[in-house]
Amino acid sequence: MKKILLLCTCLAFTYIAKAQTEDKPWNIGLHAGVTQYQGDLGNNFYKTDKAFYGFGGISVSRYLGRYFDLNFLASKGTIGYHDTAIRNFKSDFNSVALNLRFNMTGPESIVRPYAFAGVGAILFDNDVNFDQDRIDYALPTAGGGFNIRLTDVITLNLQETFSFSNKDRRDGVIAGKKDAYLSHMAGLTFNLGNKKDADNDGVTDRNDMCPDTPTGVAVDANGCPLDRDNDGVADYLDACPDVAGIASLKGCPDSDGDGVADINDKCPNTPKGTKVDASGCALDNDNDGVPNDIDRCPDVAGPASLKGCPDTDGDGVADIDDRCPTVKGTIENKGCPEIAKKDVERITYLGSKIFFENNSATLKVASLVQLDELVTLINKYDASNLVIEGHADSNGSDAFNLELSQKRTDSVKEYLMKKGVSESRVKAIGFGESKPIASNATALGRAKNRRVELKMSYEK
Numbered sequence: 082m083k084k085i086l087l088l089c090t091c092l093a094f095t096y097i098a099k100a101q102t103e104d105k106p107w108n109i110g111l112h113a114g115v116t117q118y119q120g121d122l123g124n125n126f127y128k129t130d131k132a133f134y135g136f137g138g139i140s141v142s143r144y145l146g147r148y149f150d151l152n153f154l155a156s157k158g159t160i161g162y163h164d165t166a167i168r169n170f171k172s173d174f175n176s177v178a179l180n181l182r183f184n185m186t187g188p189e190s191i192v193r194p195y196a197f198a199g200v201g202a203i204l205f206d207n208d209v210n211f212d213q214d215r216i217d218y219a220l221p222t223a224g225g226g227f228n229i230r231l232t233d234v235i236t237l238n239l240q241e242t243f244s245f246s247n248k249d250r251r252d253g254v255i256a257g258k259k260d261a262y263l264s265h266m267a268g269l270t271f272n273l274g275n276k277k278d279a280d281n282d283g284v285t286d287r288n289d290m291c292p293d294t295p296t297g298v299a300v301d302a303n304g305c306p307l308d309r310d311n312d313g314v315a316d317y318l319d320a321c322p323d324v325a326g327i328a329s330l331k332g333c334p335d336s337d338g339d340g341v342a343d344i345n346d347k348c349p350n351t352p353k354g355t356k357v358d359a360s361g362c363a364l365d366n367d368n369d370g371v372p373n374d375i376d377r378c379p380d381v382a383g384p385a386s387l388k389g390c391p392d393t394d395g396d397g398v399a400d401i402d403d404r405c406p407t408v409k410g411t412i413e414n415k416g417c418p419e420i421a422k423k424d425v426e427r428i429t430y431l432g433s434k435i436f437f438e439n440n441s442a443t444l445k446v447a448s449l450v451q452l453d454e455l456v457t458l459i460n461k462y463d464a465s466n467l468v469i470e471g472h473a474d475s476n477g478s479d480a481f482n483l484e485l486s487q488k489r490t491d492s493v494k495e496y497l498m499k500k501g502v503s504e505s506r507v508k509a510i511g512f513g514e515s516k517p518i519a520s521n522a523t524a525l526g527r528a529k530n531r532r533v534e535l536k537m538s539y540e541k
Contacts, residue, residue, distance in 0.1 A: 105274035106144035110238055112154070112268030113137045118162040119261045121254035122170070125162055126263050134159040134171070136264065140238075147187050152180045152197065160262055162252060170252045173207035178222045178242070191230040198223045201244060203262075205251055217251065217260070219244035228270070240266045280304075320344065337361075377401065404464035404539050414539045417464045424458055425537070431455050432469075432535035435493060440477075442488035444496065452493065455535065456500045466541060467502075469493050470534040471511040472518075474527035479513060487511025493533065 115133040117125040125131045136158020143151045154177070161171030180199030186192070201219035226240030246260040277286045279293075282300045286292055289304030298317045299307045306315030312325035314332030321333035321344060333342035336349050339357045343349055346361030355374050356364045363372030369382035369389050376389030378401060383390040390399035396409040396416050403416030410417040431454060436445040444452075459467055471486035490509035498504055519526035 105272045107273040108140075108142045108144075108150075108236075108270050109273065110140040110142075110236075110268050110270030111138075112140060112156070112238065112240075112266050114264050114266035114268075116158065116160045117263045117265075118160060118252070119263070120162070120252045120259070121249070121257035122162045122168045122252050123164055132161065132163040134161050136160075136174075138266070138268070140268070140270065142182070142270070148184045150182050150184070152182050152199075154178045154180070156264075160251075172205045172251055174203050174205050176201055176203040176219070176244075178202075178219065178244070180222060192227060193230075194225070194227040196223075196225040203244070203246070217246045217248045219262075220247050221245060226266075231269075234272050236270045236272070238266075238268045238270050240264075242266065415464075417462070417539045420462055420465065420537060424461070428455065428458055428535045428537050431458075432533045435533045437489050437492070440485070442485065442492045444492055449496070452496050453500065456497060456502060459497070459502055459506070459537070462537065465537050465539055466506050466508065467497075468536045468538075469507065469509045470536070471509070472516055472530060472532050472534070473514045474530040475514045475517070475521035476527065483511055483513030483515075485511070486513050489533065 113135065115135050117128070117131070117133070119126050136156050138154055138156030138158075140152060140154045142153070145151055155175075156177075157173075157175050159171060159173050161169070163169040163171070178199055178201030180197040182195050182197040185194045185196075199222050201222045203217045203219060204215055205217065206215045222242060222244050224240060224242040226238065229237040229239075231237055242264045244262045244264070246262070249255060249257060249259040251260050278284065278289070279286055280289070280291075281296055282289070282294045282298065282304055284300060284302070284304030291300070291303070291305035294300055294304060294306055295317070298315070301307055306317055308315050308319070309322050310319070310325040310332070312319070312327070312332055314326065314328050316322040319326075319332030320342070321331075324334055326333040326342065327335065330340075330342040333344055335341065335346070336343050337346070337351045338353055339346070339351050339355065339361055341357060341359070341361035345359075348357070348360070348362035351357055351361060351363055355372065358364050363374060364379075365372050365376070366379045367376070367382040367389070369376070369384070371383070371385050371389030373379040376383075377399070378388075378390035381391055383392070383399065387397075387399040390401055392398060392403070393400050393406050394403070394409040394416070396403070396411065398410065398412055398416030400406040403410070404414070405417035408418060411419065431451045434451045435448045437443060437448075438445060455467075459465065469490040471490035473482035473486045475482075477485075487509070488511070490511050494504075494507045494509040497507055514521070514530070517526075517530045518532070519529040521527050521530060
């Protein structure tokens with residue numbers, strides 16, 4: 082027995098194979114072998130110079146768990162002993178045994194050593210006469226062996242069985258050692274049952290946590306597609322199977338969070354929140370090298386120095402800020418040219434020649450000539466704005482003077498508008514007597530304080 086178990090252990094190398102499992106729980110076998118006797122007449126165990134007697138049998142086993150199964154064996158044959166004409170016996174027998182078998186390796190192993198123990202009964206009669214006197218009980222039966230997987234269905238079985246009889250009478254000697262028998266058995270067993278594996282991934286439906294895996298996809302022990310980077314995206318769907326990523330990008334990472342996978346991102350360090358194109362780079366509708374997010378003119382190409390806006394007249398003021406986009410000017414004048422000094426002086430002069438009827442906002446006819454010339458100058462600088470400031474002397478109340486000065490500037494503005502000057506370009510402000518330029522104690526001083534001042538610039 083020790084030799085057999087040692088041989089089983091040496092041969093117990095593991096290969097992956099299909100075996101008797103909970104999905105294929107039943108197994109039947111056909112066996113043949115020889116028996117040997119040990120008792121009062123002598124010990125025949127493992128002796129090759131003594132007579133051998135043959136037998137045949139059939140077995141049925143039931144899978145109980147990964148390492149256990151229950152085996153039923155029925156056999157028929159001859160058992161005996163022959164030494165001399167006096168020291169010998171021979172008897173036909175029929176036997177049954179029920180054994181609990183412990184497998185030393187799992188169902189996936191191609192070689193499975195095992196040991197077993199159980200009970201049995203031996204009927205010593207060729208005609209199967211169930212006379213109680215012809216029946217001995219094997220208490221216990223024990224032994225070991227191993228199964229070698231030949232195919233998914235067929236297994237080669239080799240087994241040694243020790244049967245210890247409860248009687249001492251079959252060898253003709255009643256007083257003495259109880260009879261024991263050793264059988265050496267070989268056979269073929271056949272696994273029964275259909276393994277249910279709807280998706281054909283090698284994992285039965287009973288244990289398959291992912292029963293709808295596509296055909297051909299590699300799976301783990303639970304029947305689920307392999308996911309090497311553990312990002313929740315199966316390898317067969319994962320464009321980056323070795324680097325954890327996000328499902329929306331087929332399992333690939335997105336370092337800058339712009340929605341473009343790193344493997345496709347030509348600008349992998351785009352600042353967070355930046356709108357990007359399909360290549361992962363910041364959107365640039367006008368292809369001027371200035372991303373839309375910082376381009377003040379995203380649909381018209383322009384230099385980076387002007388935040389992506391064009392400068393048609395090249396004066397350093399972007400067209401969207403340039404009051405005179407087609408005429409080169411200065412930054413101080415919002416892109417418009419300087420107002421000529423002589424025109425500034427002329428406008429100041431014209432303001433001093435605007436007069437009104439006494440205590441009235443009505444323009445004197447003599448002032449209209451000056452205002453017409455003012456219109457010409459305003460139109461010369463068509464991006465400019467004009468501020469009309471009205472002032473009064475100290476005669477009369479403050480409120481009256483403030484109201485009168487406002488009405489007079491409004492009169493000038495209305496006249497300019499009638500001549501085609503846009504209302505948005507003219508601002509009228511009355512200051513009353515709050516900003517005198519001379520003393521109100523004299524008639525000359527008061528005359529100077531009653532005035533209109535004109536200021537033209539590019540300020541809005």
